[in-house]
Amino acid sequence: MRFDFRYVIKVFPNILSYLPVTLGIAFLSGAIAMLLSVALLALRKIHCRALQAALNFYLDFFRGTPVVVQLFFLYYGLAQLFPVFKNLNGLTAAIIGLSLNASSYMSESMRGAVQSVHPRQVEAGLACGLTQTQVMWHIVFPQAARIAVPTLTNDFIGLIKSSAVAFVLGVRDVMAQTKMLGGSSYRFFECYFVAIIIYFILTKLIHTFQLWLEKKLDVRTRNGGKKCSRSVS
Amino acid sequence: MLQISQLKKSFDSLQVLNGIDLHVKKGEVVSVIGPSGTGKSTLLRCINYLEQPTSGSITIDGLCISPETKSRKRLYEIRRKSSMIFQDHSLFENKTVLENITLPLISAYGYSKSDAEVKAMDILQAIGLADKYNQYPYALSGGQQQRAGIGRALAIEPKVMLFDEPTSALDPSLINEVLELIRSLAEKHMTMLIVTHEMSFARHVSDRVIFMNHGIILEEGTPDQIFTSPRCHETKSFIKSTIQRVNF
Ligand SMILES: Nc1ncnc2c1ncn2[C@@H]1O[C@H](COP(=O)(O)OP(=O)(O)OP(=O)(O)O)[C@@H](O)[C@H]1O
Ligand SMILES: [Mg+2]
Numbered sequence: 117m118r119f120d121f122r123y124v125i126k127v128f129p130n131i132l133s134y135l136p137v138t139l140g141i142a143f144l145s146g147a148i149a150m151l152l153s154v155a156l157l158a159l160r161k162i163h164c165r166a167l168q169a170a171l172n173f174y175l176d177f178f179r180g181t182p183v184v185v186q187l188f189f190l191y192y193g194l195a196q197l198f199p200v201f202k203n204l205n206g207l208t209a210a211i212i213g214l215s216l217n218a219s220s221y222m223s224e225s226m227r228g229a230v231q232s233v234h235p236r237q238v239e240a241g242l243a244c245g246l247t248q249t250q251v252m253w254h255i256v257f258p259q260a261a262r263i264a265v266p267t268l269t270n271d272f273i274g275l276i277k278s279s280a281v282a283f284v285l286g287v288r289d290v291m292a293q294t295k296m297l298g299g300s301s302y303r304f305f306e307c308y309f310v311a312i313i314i315y316f317i318l319t320k321l322i323h324t325f326q327l328w329l330e331k332k333l334d335v336r337t338r339n340g341g342k343k344c345s346r347s348v349s
Numbered sequence: 350m351l352q353i354s355q356l357k358k359s360f361d362s363l364q365v366l367n368g369i370d371l372h373v374k375k376g377e378v379v380s381v382i383g384p385s386g387t388g389k390s391t392l393l394r395c396i397n398y399l400e401q402p403t404s405g406s407i408t409i410d411g412l413c414i415s416p417e418t419k420s421r422k423r424l425y426e427i428r429r430k431s432s433m434i435f436q437d438h439s440l441f442e443n444k445t446v447l448e449n450i451t452l453p454l455i456s457a458y459g460y461s462k463s464d465a466e467v468k469a470m471d472i473l474q475a476i477g478l479a480d481k482y483n484q485y486p487y488a489l490s491g492g493q494q495q496r497a498g499i500g501r502a503l504a505i506e507p508k509v510m511l512f513d514e515p516t517s518a519l520d521p522s523l524i525n526e527v528l529e530l531i532r533s534l535a536e537k538h539m540t541m542l543i544v545t546h547e548m549s550f551a552r553h554v555s556d557r558v559i560f561m562n563h564g565i566i567l568e569e570g571t572p573d574q575i576f577t578s579p580r581c582h583e584t585k586s587f588i589k590s591t592i593q594r595v596n597f
Contacts, residue, residue, distance in 0.1 A: 234438045234442075236437070236438040236439055237438070237439075237441060237442065239399050239435070239439075240433075240435060240438075240440070240441070240498075241441070242397075242399060242428065243397055243399060243431075243432060243433040243435075244432065244452075244453035244457065244501065244505065245429040245432075245453055245457035245505060246452070246453060246457050247425060247457075250456050250457070254441075254456065255444075258443045259442060259443050262443075335442065335485040335487065336487060
C-alpha cells in the first residue's frame with residue numbers, strides 16, 4: 117500500500133472537526149484539576165493523620181495505576197456497585213476520571229513550587245505586619261506561579277495525551293474519529309498520521325505558550341519596564 | 350519601649366532561651382553579641398512572634414503578649430509595632446523596590462496607594478535609592494538590597510527596629526554603606542535592637558551592649574565597659590576571639 121497524500125488532505129478536516137471535543141475535555145479537566153489541586157494543597161495543611169494518609173493514598177492511586185484502567189473502573193466498575201453511576205455518560209466519566217488523575221500530578225507540581233519559594237520571603241512578609249493570607253496572595257503565590265509554569269504545562273500536555281484514551285468510554289474525540297475512519301477505509305497509516313500531526317501541533321502550541329508565559333512572569337525580563345503611577349522626582 | 354520578661358524558648362528538647370529579661374528604653378540602641386548558636390536570632394524572632402516563645406511575655410509600646418494571652422489579632426498588632434531586618438533574601442523578589450515598601454503600607458497599615466508611594470519615594474530619597482525605585486531586587490547589589498530592606502522597615506514607623514546580622518551576608522566592600530545607614534538612624538534616636546558580629550560598629554553605635562551565652566544574658570553594660578573590661582571570663586574570651594584574626 118502506498119502513502120496516499122490526497123487521502124490525508126481529504127480526511128484532515130474531518131478529523132480536525134473533532135478537535136473541539138479533545139480540547140473541551142482537556143481544558144475542562146485541566147481547569148477542574150487545577151481547582152482540585154488547590155483544594156488538595158489546602159487539605160495538606162490540616163494536621164490530621166487519617167486525612168494525610170488518605171491524601172497520600174489518593175496521590176499514589178492516581179499516579180500509580182494506568183489512566184485507562186482508572187477510567188474503566190470509574191465507568192464500568194463503579195456503576196455496577198453504585199446505581200447512581202449508571203446514568204453517567206462516557207464524556208462525563210472521562211472528564212471526571214481525567215480531572216482526578218491530573219489533579220494528582222498538578223497538586224504535586226504546585227506543592228513543589230510553593231516549597232521552593234525562599235522561606236525568608238514569608239517571614240519578611242509577616243514581620244512587615246502582613247497577614248498569612250496576604251503573604252500567600254501577594255508574595256508566595258506569584259513567585260510559585262512562575263516556578264510552577266513548566267511543570268504544570270507538562271502535566272497539562274500529559275492530560276491532553278491521556279484524553280486520547282477517552283474513546284474507550286465511547287467519547288467521539290480526535291482519537292475516536294481517527295480510529296473509526298481508519299477502520300472503515302483501511303487507510304490506518306494516513307488516518308493516524310493526521311491524528312499525530314494534530315496532537316503534535318497542539319502540544320507544540322501549548323509549549324510555545326509556556327515559554328511566553330515563563331518570560332512574562334519572570335521579573336528579570338521586565339525590569340525597569342514596569343509602569344508606575346509616580347516617576348522619579 | 351520594649352520589655353521582655355522571663356522569655357523562654359525551646360525546640361523540642363533543645364532549650365534555646367533560658368529566661369531572658371531585657372528592657373530597652375525609647376531611643377536606646379542596644380547591641381546583642383555572643384557566640385554562634387546562643388539564641389540571638391531566636392530572641393529577635395520571638396520578639397515579633399515569628400517564633401512563639403515557650404513562656405514569658407513581651408511588651409512593646411504598652412502592648413503585652415505572652416503565649417497565654419496570644420490571639421491572632423494581638424499577634425498582628427504586636428508585629429506591627431516592630432520591624433525586622435534579616436540577613437538576606439528579605440526583599441519580596443516579585444516586587445519592585447517601590448512596591449516592596451508600599452505593599453505593607455497599603456495592605457497592613459491602611460495607606461492609599463498614592464500616599465504610600467509618596468511616602469516610599471521620600472524614604473528612598475533619604476536612603477539614596479530613589480533611582481532604583483522601579484528595579485526588582487535581583488538587580489540590586491547586596492548592600493542596596495539591605496538598605497531597601499531597612500527603608501521598608503522604616504516606612505511602617507516601627508516603635509522598635511530589630512536587626513539580625515544585617516551585614517553578615519554582605520561583601521566587605523558593601524558593609525559600610527549599610528552600617529552608615531543604621532548609624533544615621535541611631536543619631537535620630539530610633540529604638541533599635543541589633544544582633545551583630547561587627548564589634549567596632551557595636552561599640553560605636555550602641556548605648557548598651559549585651560553579651561548572650563547559652564540562652565541567657567550573661568553580661569551587659571556600656572560598650573566601653575563590655576569591650577575594655579568585661580567582668581565574665583566568657584565575654585572576655587569571646588571578644589578576644591573576634592579581635593584576633595588568623596593570618597594565613
Ligand atoms: N526552627 C528551629 N528548630 C530547631 N532548632 C532551632 C530552630 N531555630 C534555631 N534552632 C536552634 O537554636 C539554637 C540557637 O539558634 P539561633 O539561630 O538563635 O543562634 P544565633 O545566636 O542567632 O547564632 P548565629 O550567630 O550563628 O546566627 C541553635 O542551636 C539552633 O540549632
Ligand atoms: Mg543568628
